[in-house]
Amino acid sequence: MSNIQSPLPGTFYHQASPEEPPFKSAGDAVAVGDVIGLIEVMKTFIQVTAEEPGTFEKYAVQNAAPVTAGDVVAELK
Amino acid sequence: MTLEIVKPGLATTVQDLGRPGYFHLGIPEGGAMDRLALTAANMLVGNEDGAACLEAVFMGPEVKFGADMTVAVTGAELPVMLDGAPRDTWTSFRVKAGQVLSFGFLKEGARIYIAVSGGIDTPPALGSRSTYAIGALGGFEGRPVAAGDVIPVGKAMEGSDGRSVPQALRRRPGKPAVLRVLPGLYWHRLTEKSQNAFFDDDWTVAPEADRMGYRFRGGQQMEFVAREQPFGAGSDPSNIVDGCYSYGSIQVPGGLEPIVLHRDAVSGGGYFTLGAVISADMDLIGQLQPNAPVKFERVDMDQALSARKVRKETIEQIRQALL
Numbered sequence: 001m002s003n004i005q006s007p008l009p010g011t012f013y014h015q016a017s018p019e020e021p022p023f024k025s026a027g028d029a030v031a032v033g034d035v036i037g038l039i040e041v042m043k044t045f046i047q048v049t050a051e052e053p054g055t056f057e058k059y060a061v062q063n064a065a066p067v068t069a070g071d072v073v074a075e076l077k
Numbered sequence: 078m079t080l081e082i083v084k085p086g087l088a089t090t091v092q093d094l095g096r097p098g099y100f101h102l103g104i105p106e107g108g109a110m111d112r113l114a115l116t117a118a119n120m121l122v123g124n125e126d127g128a129a130c131l132e133a134v135f136m137g138p139e140v141k142f143g144a145d146m147t148v149a150v151t152g153a154e155l156p157v158m159l160d161g162a163p164r165d166t167w168t169s170f171r172v173k174a175g176q177v178l179s180f181g182f183l184k185e186g187a188r189i190y191i192a193v194s195g196g197i198d199t200p201p202a203l204g205s206r207s208t209y210a211i212g213a214l215g216g217f218e219g220r221p222v223a224a225g226d227v228i229p230v231g232k233a234m235e236g237s238d239g240r241s242v243p244q245a246l247r248r249r250p251g252k253p254a255v256l257r258v259l260p261g262l263y264w265h266r267l268t269e270k271s272q273n274a275f276f277d278d279d280w281t282v283a284p285e286a287d288r289m290g291y292r293f294r295g296g297q298q299m300e301f302v303a304r305e306q307p308f309g310a311g312s313d314p315s316n317i318v319d320g321c322y323s324y325g326s327i328q329v330p331g332g333l334e335p336i337v338l339h340r341d342a343v344s345g346g347g348y349f350t351l352g353a354v355i356s357a358d359m360d361l362i363g364q365l366q367p368n369a370p371v372k373f374e375r376v377d378m379d380q381a382l383s384a385r386k387v388r389k390e391t392i393e394q395i396r397q398a399l400l
Contacts, residue, residue, distance in 0.1 A: 008087060008135035008183065009366045011284050041135065041367055042287040046087065066284075066368045069135060070182035 002052050003060070003072040010041030012048075012073050014063040022063075024056040024074070036074050039067070048073060078195060078230040079143035082222045083177065086138035088287075091197050091216035091228070092190075094127040096205035100344045106324060107207035107215065107340050110134075110188050110288060110363030113248055113388065114152035117395050118192035121149035121169040123236040126392075128196030129206035131222070134188050135366070137180025138222065142172045147194040147236025151247075153186025153364060168241040186249055186364040195233030209341055211289075246395050248388075250361040253279070253370035256337075259381050261326065261352035263317060271299040275335075275351065276375050283334060284367040288341040291362050292334050293371055299332035310347070317349045325353040337362060357384035 006012060014022040014037055023035050030036070030050045037059070038045045054076030061073050082089075092115065095108025109115035109132055116126045131138065137155050142148075149169045150157045157164040158179045164170050166189075172178070178191070199206050199217050208216025217228055264272065278296030285292045301314035309318040315332045322328070322338055328348035329335045337354050339362060354362065355376060365371070376384070 005182065009368070010135075011367075041284050042088065043285055044088075068183075068366065068368075070184075 002054055002076045004036050004048065004050060004074040004076065006039055006048060006067045006069060006071045006073050008039055008041060008046065009068045010039040010046070010066075012061055012063075012065055012067045013038045013040065014059055022059070026056060026058060028056040030054050030056050030076055050076070052076070078146065078232065079227045080193065080230055081141045081143060082138055082224055082226040082228065083141050084139035085222050085224055085226075086133045086136050088210075088221045089131055089133040089138045090208035090210065090221050091129050091199055092132040092207045093129040093205055095207050095340060096203045096215070099203060103344050104203065104212065104214070105209060105341050105344065107205065107209045109190060110340055111152050111190070111360040113360045113392060114188070115190045115192075116392055117167065117242050118149045118151040118190040119196070120396055120399050121151070121167070121240050121242065122147045122192045122194040123234060124192060124194065124196050128192065128231075129199065130197060131191040132188055133191065135183055137189060140178045140191070142174055142176050142178070143227070144174045144230070146172055146230065146233065147238070148172050148178065149192050150189050151192070151242070152189040154184040155186075155189050156181030156184065165241065167247055169236060169238060171236075171238045183366075187366050188363050193230050194236040195231035198229040198231040211341065240399050242395055243398050246391055246398065248360065248391060250364050250369070253372045254361055254365055255372050255374050256358050256361065257355045257376045257381065257384060258327065258352050258373045259355055259376055259378060261350055262320070263349035264351055266301050266314070266349050267351060268300045268302055271297070271301075271332075275299070276373050280335070280371040280373070282365045282367050282369045282371060286365065286367065288339060290336040290338045290342055291365065292336045294334045296335070299329055301332060315349055316347050319345055319347045320350075321345045322350060323353055325356060325359055326350040327352055327354065339363070355381040355384055357381070357388040360388075
Protein backbone atom coordinates (compact mmCIF):
# COMPACT_ATOMS: atom_id res chain seq x y z
CA MET A 1 0.00 0.00 0.00
CA SER A 2 1.30 3.45 -0.80
CA ASN A 3 0.03 6.94 -0.19
CA ILE A 4 -0.06 9.84 -2.58
CA GLN A 5 0.87 13.13 -0.97
CA SER A 6 0.04 16.66 -2.05
CA PRO A 7 3.21 18.38 -3.28
CA LEU A 8 1.96 21.80 -2.23
CA PRO A 9 -0.73 23.64 -0.25
CA GLY A 10 -4.03 24.55 -1.90
CA THR A 11 -7.44 23.09 -2.65
CA PHE A 12 -7.61 19.44 -3.72
CA TYR A 13 -10.06 18.28 -6.38
CA HIS A 14 -11.00 14.72 -7.35
CA GLN A 15 -12.27 15.79 -10.78
CA ALA A 16 -10.97 17.77 -13.76
CA SER A 17 -14.22 19.78 -13.70
CA PRO A 18 -17.49 19.55 -11.74
CA GLU A 19 -19.22 17.75 -14.65
CA GLU A 20 -16.58 15.06 -15.01
CA PRO A 21 -16.16 11.85 -13.01
CA PRO A 22 -13.31 11.53 -10.48
CA PHE A 23 -9.88 10.79 -11.99
CA LYS A 24 -9.81 7.42 -10.20
CA SER A 25 -12.28 5.08 -8.50
CA ALA A 26 -11.73 2.15 -6.15
CA GLY A 27 -10.13 -0.77 -7.99
CA ASP A 28 -8.74 1.28 -10.90
CA ALA A 29 -5.22 0.44 -11.99
CA VAL A 30 -2.76 3.27 -11.40
CA ALA A 31 0.37 3.65 -13.53
CA VAL A 32 3.31 5.93 -12.79
CA GLY A 33 2.41 9.43 -13.97
CA ASP A 34 -1.38 8.93 -13.85
CA VAL A 35 -3.27 12.01 -12.70
CA ILE A 36 -4.96 11.41 -9.34
CA GLY A 37 -6.29 14.89 -8.66
CA LEU A 38 -5.72 18.61 -9.00
CA ILE A 39 -4.44 21.22 -6.57
CA GLU A 40 -5.70 24.75 -7.08
CA VAL A 41 -3.44 27.49 -5.84
CA MET A 42 -2.49 30.98 -7.10
CA LYS A 43 -5.20 30.78 -9.79
CA THR A 44 -3.60 27.70 -11.36
CA PHE A 45 -4.35 23.98 -11.25
CA ILE A 46 -1.45 21.60 -10.68
CA GLN A 47 -1.81 17.90 -11.41
CA VAL A 48 -1.08 15.44 -8.62
CA THR A 49 0.38 12.33 -10.23
CA ALA A 50 1.27 8.84 -9.03
CA GLU A 51 4.96 8.16 -8.55
CA GLU A 52 4.45 4.43 -8.00
CA PRO A 53 2.09 1.97 -9.71
CA GLY A 54 -0.74 0.30 -7.77
CA THR A 55 -4.47 -0.13 -7.45
CA PHE A 56 -6.54 2.86 -6.42
CA GLU A 57 -8.21 2.42 -3.04
CA LYS A 58 -9.71 5.76 -2.05
CA TYR A 59 -9.32 9.50 -1.78
CA ALA A 60 -8.08 10.42 1.69
CA VAL A 61 -9.57 13.93 1.65
CA GLN A 62 -12.91 15.27 0.44
CA ASN A 63 -13.31 16.91 -2.94
CA ALA A 64 -12.51 20.65 -2.74
CA ALA A 65 -10.87 20.27 0.67
CA PRO A 66 -7.98 22.53 1.71
CA VAL A 67 -4.70 20.63 1.97
CA THR A 68 -1.15 21.45 2.99
CA ALA A 69 2.07 20.17 1.43
CA GLY A 70 2.71 16.54 2.40
CA ASP A 71 -0.94 15.73 3.22
CA VAL A 72 -2.00 12.27 2.03
CA VAL A 73 -4.68 12.84 -0.63
CA ALA A 74 -5.18 9.29 -1.89
CA GLU A 75 -4.34 5.71 -0.97
CA LEU A 76 -3.22 2.92 -3.29
CA LYS A 77 -3.14 -0.81 -2.67
CA MET B 78 29.11 29.12 -15.10
CA THR B 79 25.58 27.83 -15.23
CA LEU B 80 22.93 25.86 -13.46
CA GLU B 81 20.37 23.67 -15.13
CA ILE B 82 16.71 23.38 -14.21
CA VAL B 83 15.85 19.68 -14.02
CA LYS B 84 12.35 20.21 -12.60
CA PRO B 85 10.96 23.74 -12.45
CA GLY B 86 8.70 23.57 -9.37
CA LEU B 87 5.49 25.61 -9.44
CA ALA B 88 6.35 29.16 -10.50
CA THR B 89 10.08 29.46 -9.92
CA THR B 90 11.42 32.81 -11.08
CA VAL B 91 14.63 34.82 -11.07
CA GLN B 92 14.22 37.69 -8.58
CA ASP B 93 16.38 40.39 -7.06
CA LEU B 94 15.34 43.45 -5.02
CA GLY B 95 13.24 44.79 -7.89
CA ARG B 96 13.11 47.69 -10.35
CA PRO B 97 11.89 50.82 -8.58
CA GLY B 98 11.15 53.93 -10.65
CA TYR B 99 8.65 52.71 -13.24
CA PHE B 100 5.47 52.18 -11.22
CA HIS B 101 4.02 55.43 -12.59
CA LEU B 102 4.33 53.84 -16.04
CA GLY B 103 2.48 50.74 -14.86
CA ILE B 104 5.58 48.59 -14.44
CA PRO B 105 5.62 47.25 -10.90
CA GLU B 106 8.68 47.21 -8.68
CA GLY B 107 8.76 43.44 -8.78
CA GLY B 108 11.51 41.60 -6.94
CA ALA B 109 11.49 39.13 -4.09
CA MET B 110 8.27 38.73 -2.11
CA ASP B 111 10.46 38.29 1.00
CA ARG B 112 13.28 40.75 0.48
CA LEU B 113 14.89 40.07 3.85
CA ALA B 114 15.22 36.37 3.01
CA LEU B 115 16.70 37.15 -0.42
CA THR B 116 19.18 39.60 1.13
CA ALA B 117 20.21 37.04 3.77
CA ALA B 118 20.67 34.34 1.11
CA ASN B 119 23.02 36.63 -0.81
CA MET B 120 25.01 37.51 2.32
CA LEU B 121 25.45 33.80 3.09
CA VAL B 122 27.15 33.11 -0.25
CA GLY B 123 29.17 36.34 -0.32
CA ASN B 124 27.10 38.20 -2.95
CA GLU B 125 25.94 41.82 -2.96
CA ASP B 126 22.64 42.19 -1.08
CA GLY B 127 20.60 42.59 -4.26
CA ALA B 128 22.09 39.85 -6.44
CA ALA B 129 19.54 37.76 -8.32
CA CYS B 130 18.36 34.47 -6.81
CA LEU B 131 15.76 31.86 -7.69
CA GLU B 132 12.46 32.38 -5.88
CA ALA B 133 10.36 29.22 -5.57
CA VAL B 134 6.90 29.08 -4.07
CA PHE B 135 5.35 26.14 -2.12
CA MET B 136 7.50 23.49 -3.83
CA GLY B 137 11.15 23.47 -4.73
CA PRO B 138 12.71 23.04 -8.15
CA GLU B 139 15.38 20.46 -8.92
CA VAL B 140 18.60 22.15 -9.95
CA LYS B 141 21.83 20.67 -11.34
CA PHE B 142 24.98 22.73 -10.88
CA GLY B 143 27.21 23.24 -13.91
CA ALA B 144 30.22 24.27 -11.81
CA ASP B 145 31.48 24.27 -8.23
CA MET B 146 29.81 27.05 -6.24
CA THR B 147 28.49 28.07 -2.84
CA VAL B 148 24.74 27.84 -2.27
CA ALA B 149 22.27 28.96 0.42
CA VAL B 150 18.52 28.49 0.73
CA THR B 151 16.56 30.93 2.94
CA GLY B 152 12.91 31.84 3.52
CA ALA B 153 10.43 29.02 4.02
CA GLU B 154 11.25 25.77 5.78
CA LEU B 155 11.45 23.49 2.77
CA PRO B 156 13.78 20.55 3.44
CA VAL B 157 16.93 20.96 1.32
CA MET B 158 18.79 18.02 -0.20
CA LEU B 159 22.05 17.86 -2.13
CA ASP B 160 22.31 14.58 -4.05
CA GLY B 161 19.64 13.31 -1.65
CA ALA B 162 21.55 14.21 1.55
CA PRO B 163 19.98 16.82 3.84
CA ARG B 164 21.40 20.33 4.10
CA ASP B 165 20.34 23.07 6.51
CA THR B 166 18.26 26.06 5.45
CA TRP B 167 19.67 29.58 6.08
CA THR B 168 23.17 28.03 5.93
CA SER B 169 25.78 28.13 3.16
CA PHE B 170 27.19 24.96 1.65
CA ARG B 171 29.61 24.11 -1.17
CA VAL B 172 28.42 22.17 -4.20
CA LYS B 173 30.40 20.46 -6.95
CA ALA B 174 29.68 20.52 -10.66
CA GLY B 175 27.09 17.84 -11.46
CA GLN B 176 25.49 17.74 -8.02
CA VAL B 177 21.71 18.11 -7.80
CA LEU B 178 19.74 20.27 -5.37
CA SER B 179 16.22 19.07 -4.55
CA PHE B 180 13.58 19.67 -1.92
CA GLY B 181 11.12 17.83 0.32
CA PHE B 182 7.60 18.86 1.33
CA LEU B 183 7.02 22.38 2.61
CA LYS B 184 6.92 22.55 6.42
CA GLU B 185 6.48 26.24 7.12
CA GLY B 186 6.33 29.49 5.17
CA ALA B 187 5.74 29.80 1.43
CA ARG B 188 8.78 30.97 -0.54
CA ILE B 189 12.44 30.01 -0.66
CA TYR B 190 15.37 31.92 -2.10
CA ILE B 191 18.19 29.93 -3.65
CA ALA B 192 21.35 32.05 -3.81
CA VAL B 193 24.46 30.91 -5.64
CA SER B 194 27.86 32.59 -5.32
CA GLY B 195 28.21 35.01 -8.22
CA GLY B 196 24.43 35.46 -8.46
CA ILE B 197 22.09 34.56 -11.30
CA ASP B 198 23.46 36.45 -14.30
CA THR B 199 20.54 36.80 -16.72
CA PRO B 200 20.50 40.15 -18.59
CA PRO B 201 19.05 43.00 -16.51
CA ALA B 202 15.89 44.71 -17.86
CA LEU B 203 15.25 48.29 -16.73
CA GLY B 204 17.97 47.89 -14.12
CA SER B 205 16.81 44.62 -12.58
CA ARG B 206 16.92 40.88 -13.20
CA SER B 207 13.53 40.37 -11.52
CA THR B 208 11.01 38.40 -13.54
CA TYR B 209 7.73 40.22 -14.18
CA ALA B 210 5.99 37.28 -15.81
CA ILE B 211 2.76 38.99 -16.98
CA GLY B 212 4.86 41.68 -18.63
CA ALA B 213 7.34 39.10 -20.02
CA LEU B 214 10.09 41.30 -18.57
CA GLY B 215 13.40 40.45 -16.91
CA GLY B 216 14.53 37.16 -15.43
CA PHE B 217 15.06 34.19 -17.74
CA GLU B 218 13.33 35.14 -21.02
CA GLY B 219 10.70 37.04 -19.00
CA ARG B 220 9.07 33.87 -17.67
CA PRO B 221 9.20 31.30 -14.86
CA VAL B 222 11.97 28.78 -15.43
CA ALA B 223 11.18 25.49 -17.23
CA ALA B 224 12.79 22.04 -17.32
CA GLY B 225 15.95 22.09 -19.41
CA ASP B 226 16.67 25.81 -18.98
CA VAL B 227 20.36 26.56 -18.51
CA ILE B 228 20.68 29.66 -16.33
CA PRO B 229 23.85 31.78 -16.39
CA VAL B 230 25.67 32.36 -13.09
CA GLY B 231 28.17 35.18 -12.48
CA LYS B 232 31.80 34.73 -11.52
CA ALA B 233 32.53 34.70 -7.83
CA MET B 234 35.20 34.28 -5.21
CA GLU B 235 35.04 30.89 -3.52
CA GLY B 236 32.41 31.34 -0.83
CA SER B 237 32.67 29.86 2.63
CA ASP B 238 30.93 26.75 3.85
CA GLY B 239 28.69 26.48 6.89
CA ARG B 240 27.89 30.14 7.56
CA SER B 241 24.48 30.30 9.17
CA VAL B 242 21.94 33.01 10.01
CA PRO B 243 21.09 32.83 13.75
CA GLN B 244 17.57 31.50 14.43
CA ALA B 245 16.43 34.72 16.10
CA LEU B 246 17.15 36.71 12.92
CA ARG B 247 15.16 34.40 10.61
CA ARG B 248 12.08 36.59 10.53
CA ARG B 249 8.83 34.75 9.79
CA PRO B 250 5.12 35.26 10.37
CA GLY B 251 3.54 34.08 13.62
CA LYS B 252 0.27 32.14 13.95
CA PRO B 253 -1.81 34.10 13.35
CA ALA B 254 0.39 36.32 11.22
CA VAL B 255 0.01 39.90 12.45
CA LEU B 256 0.14 42.44 9.63
CA ARG B 257 0.38 46.08 10.67
CA VAL B 258 -1.80 48.48 8.71
CA LEU B 259 -1.73 52.24 8.32
CA PRO B 260 -5.25 53.53 7.46
CA GLY B 261 -5.18 55.56 4.25
CA LEU B 262 -6.85 58.01 1.91
CA TYR B 263 -10.21 56.25 1.65
CA TRP B 264 -10.48 55.01 5.25
CA HIS B 265 -13.36 57.46 5.77
CA ARG B 266 -15.44 55.54 3.24
CA LEU B 267 -15.99 52.73 5.77
CA THR B 268 -18.50 52.98 8.59
CA GLU B 269 -16.99 52.99 12.08
CA LYS B 270 -18.40 49.51 12.62
CA SER B 271 -16.57 48.18 9.55
CA GLN B 272 -13.38 50.06 10.45
CA ASN B 273 -13.35 48.26 13.81
CA ALA B 274 -14.39 44.91 12.35
CA PHE B 275 -11.47 44.96 9.92
CA PHE B 276 -9.04 44.90 12.86
CA ASP B 277 -11.15 42.63 15.09
CA ASP B 278 -12.03 39.93 12.54
CA ASP B 279 -10.05 36.73 11.98
CA TRP B 280 -8.92 36.46 8.35
CA THR B 281 -7.34 33.65 6.35
CA VAL B 282 -5.27 33.72 3.17
CA ALA B 283 -7.38 32.85 0.12
CA PRO B 284 -5.95 30.38 -2.44
CA GLU B 285 -5.83 33.12 -5.12
CA ALA B 286 -2.91 34.85 -3.37
CA ASP B 287 0.09 35.36 -5.67
CA ARG B 288 2.89 37.81 -6.54
CA MET B 289 0.37 40.46 -7.63
CA GLY B 290 -1.68 40.44 -4.51
CA TYR B 291 -2.69 38.49 -1.45
CA ARG B 292 -6.41 38.03 -0.93
CA PHE B 293 -7.90 37.46 2.51
CA ARG B 294 -11.29 36.09 3.49
CA GLY B 295 -13.33 35.23 6.55
CA GLY B 296 -14.12 38.71 7.84
CA GLN B 297 -17.47 40.50 7.77
CA GLN B 298 -18.91 42.21 4.71
CA MET B 299 -17.84 45.86 4.92
CA GLU B 300 -20.35 48.68 5.02
CA PHE B 301 -19.74 52.02 3.41
CA VAL B 302 -20.72 55.52 4.47
CA ALA B 303 -23.64 56.48 2.23
CA ARG B 304 -22.79 59.01 -0.46
CA GLU B 305 -23.82 59.98 -3.94
CA GLN B 306 -21.14 58.23 -6.05
CA PRO B 307 -19.03 60.81 -7.91
CA PHE B 308 -19.14 60.87 -11.70
CA GLY B 309 -16.94 58.09 -13.08
CA ALA B 310 -16.96 55.97 -9.92
CA GLY B 311 -19.72 53.57 -10.91
CA SER B 312 -22.49 52.45 -8.61
CA ASP B 313 -20.65 50.00 -6.34
CA PRO B 314 -19.74 51.79 -3.09
CA SER B 315 -16.31 50.08 -3.06
CA ASN B 316 -15.50 51.96 -6.27
CA ILE B 317 -13.87 55.36 -6.56
CA VAL B 318 -12.93 57.56 -9.47
CA ASP B 319 -9.62 55.94 -10.48
CA GLY B 320 -6.66 56.53 -8.19
CA CYS B 321 -3.09 55.42 -7.64
CA TYR B 322 -2.37 52.24 -5.71
CA SER B 323 0.69 51.96 -3.52
CA TYR B 324 2.75 48.85 -2.79
CA GLY B 325 0.99 47.27 0.19
CA SER B 326 -2.30 49.06 -0.35
CA ILE B 327 -5.46 47.18 0.57
CA GLN B 328 -8.38 47.22 -1.83
CA VAL B 329 -11.67 45.54 -1.03
CA PRO B 330 -13.73 44.87 -4.18
CA GLY B 331 -17.40 44.80 -3.22
CA GLY B 332 -16.39 45.32 0.42
CA LEU B 333 -15.90 41.58 0.88
CA GLU B 334 -12.34 40.25 0.52
CA PRO B 335 -9.37 42.57 1.13
CA ILE B 336 -6.50 42.26 -1.36
CA VAL B 337 -3.04 43.49 -0.35
CA LEU B 338 -1.14 44.53 -3.47
CA HIS B 339 2.35 43.00 -3.57
CA ARG B 340 5.49 43.16 -5.72
CA ASP B 341 3.89 42.56 -9.16
CA ALA B 342 0.72 44.61 -8.57
CA VAL B 343 -1.04 47.03 -10.88
CA SER B 344 -0.34 50.69 -10.13
CA GLY B 345 -3.82 52.18 -10.23
CA GLY B 346 -7.52 51.53 -10.63
CA GLY B 347 -11.00 52.12 -9.40
CA TYR B 348 -11.24 50.35 -6.05
CA PHE B 349 -11.07 52.29 -2.81
CA THR B 350 -8.06 51.35 -0.68
CA LEU B 351 -8.66 51.39 3.06
CA GLY B 352 -4.96 51.75 3.88
CA ALA B 353 -1.71 49.87 3.43
CA VAL B 354 0.23 47.10 5.10
CA ILE B 355 3.41 48.79 6.32
CA SER B 356 6.58 48.13 4.31
CA ALA B 357 8.23 46.35 7.25
CA ASP B 358 5.58 43.59 7.17
CA MET B 359 5.42 42.94 3.43
CA ASP B 360 8.13 40.25 3.71
CA LEU B 361 5.86 38.34 6.09
CA ILE B 362 3.06 38.21 3.50
CA GLY B 363 5.48 36.55 1.09
CA GLN B 364 5.71 33.64 3.55
CA LEU B 365 1.96 33.03 3.97
CA GLN B 366 0.38 29.81 2.71
CA PRO B 367 -3.24 29.52 1.61
CA ASN B 368 -5.59 29.24 4.61
CA ALA B 369 -3.00 30.76 7.00
CA PRO B 370 -4.68 32.77 9.81
CA VAL B 371 -4.09 36.52 9.78
CA LYS B 372 -4.92 39.51 11.99
CA PHE B 373 -4.58 43.11 10.89
CA GLU B 374 -3.24 45.52 13.52
CA ARG B 375 -3.71 49.27 13.34
CA VAL B 376 -0.60 51.46 13.58
CA ASP B 377 0.16 55.14 13.03
CA MET B 378 2.91 56.67 10.87
CA ASP B 379 5.42 56.87 13.75
CA GLN B 380 4.96 53.17 14.51
CA ALA B 381 5.27 52.32 10.81
CA LEU B 382 8.52 54.25 10.49
CA SER B 383 10.00 52.72 13.62
CA ALA B 384 9.06 49.23 12.34
CA ARG B 385 10.85 50.06 9.10
CA LYS B 386 13.93 50.99 11.14
CA VAL B 387 13.78 47.74 13.13
CA ARG B 388 13.63 45.72 9.89
CA LYS B 389 16.70 47.53 8.55
CA GLU B 390 18.48 46.85 11.83
CA THR B 391 17.64 43.13 11.54
CA ILE B 392 19.29 43.04 8.12
CA GLU B 393 22.40 44.73 9.58
CA GLN B 394 22.41 42.24 12.48
CA ILE B 395 22.42 39.39 9.95
CA ARG B 396 25.34 41.04 8.17
CA GLN B 397 27.25 41.37 11.46
CA ALA B 398 26.49 37.77 12.45
CA LEU B 399 28.01 36.52 9.17
CA LEU B 400 31.26 38.53 9.34
